[in-house]
Amino acid sequence: MNMKRAFYIGRFQPFHLGHYSVITSIAEEVDELIIGIGSAQRTHEANNPFTAGERVMMIRHALEDIDIHFYALPIDDIQQNPIWVSYVTSRTPPFDTAYTNNPLVIELFEEAGIAVKQPPMYRREQYSGTEIRRRMLADEDWKHLVPDAVADVIDEIDGVRRLKRVSGTDGFDY
Numbered sequence: 001m002n003m004k005r006a007f008y009i010g011r012f013q014p015f016h017l018g019h020y021s022v023i024t025s026i027a028e029e030v031d032e033l034i035i036g037i038g039s040a041q042r043t044h045e046a047n048n049p050f051t052a053g054e055r056v057m058m059i060r061h062a063l064e065d066i067d068i069h070f071y072a073l074p075i076d077d078i079q080q081n082p083i084w085v086s087y088v089t090s091r092t093p094p095f096d097t098a099y100t101n102n103p104l105v106i107e108l109f110e111e112a113g114i115a116v117k118q119p120p121m122y123r124r125e126q127y128s129g130t131e132i133r134r135r136m137l138a139d140e141d142w143k144h145l146v147p148d149a150v151a152d153v154i155d156e157i158d159g160v161r162r163l164k165r166v167s168g169t170d171g172f173d174y
């Protein structure tokens, strides 16, 4: 059986409806999708508030209604860009296409001879991790920008409170 398998990487801090929209499109093109949870080691930081395990939960629950077989795999950063693609492929199922808009990731995959597809940006002004974290810190509405299941995970882990604490915006100095 010749399976069409693709790789989609992001930090997913948090997983939002832009990511969801990309994955629904990819699901129409491939049999299986490997979702790389990048910078897996980063957590409890203003730009990376959620753990790899929490991001696995977000993705697992958010994609329950999409008809695709996927693997969500945490991938730590390493210091050497030239061997990053080998590092990724050494811990993922085999794939033939990488989906990303990150210029460094595009460069590294293309140099390694792996086909890259750049998914079109979907309502980027709102569907952006940076914008969602900004709204969380400012007590503005953000739940409509993520799948309901992701909002539930963030509530369960008290994620907004953590983000405020690690960003130093809860009234304390760190």
Ligand SMILES: Nc1ncnc2c1ncn2[C@@H]1O[C@H](COP(=O)(O)OP(=O)(O)OP(=O)(O)O)[C@@H](O)[C@H]1O
Pocket: 009, 010, 011, 012, 013, 017, 018, 019, 022, 047, 099, 100, 101, 102, 119, 120, 121, 122, 123, 124, 127, 128, 129, 130, 131
């Ligand atoms: N609204 C969107 N529509 C389509 N693709 C998106 C959208 N937002 C992010 N992506 C893509 O998804 C991949 C993973 O993105 P990432 O997890 O960095 O989200 P982000 O919203 O860009 O986060 P941050 O603002 O925290 O950097 C990247 O290739 C990114 O370009």
Ligand SMILES: NC(=O)c1ccc[n+]([C@@H]2O[C@H](COP(=O)(O)O)[C@@H](O)[C@H]2O)c1
Pocket: 009, 010, 011, 012, 037, 038, 039, 040, 076, 077, 078, 079, 080, 081, 084, 100, 101, 102, 104, 105, 108
């Ligand atoms: N040397 C490395 O570890 C290396 C190189 C390229 C991308 N990455 C990671 O890939 C991910 C790319 O995701 P984004 O497109 O969301 O930035 C990030 O987590 C980034 O740190 C790591």
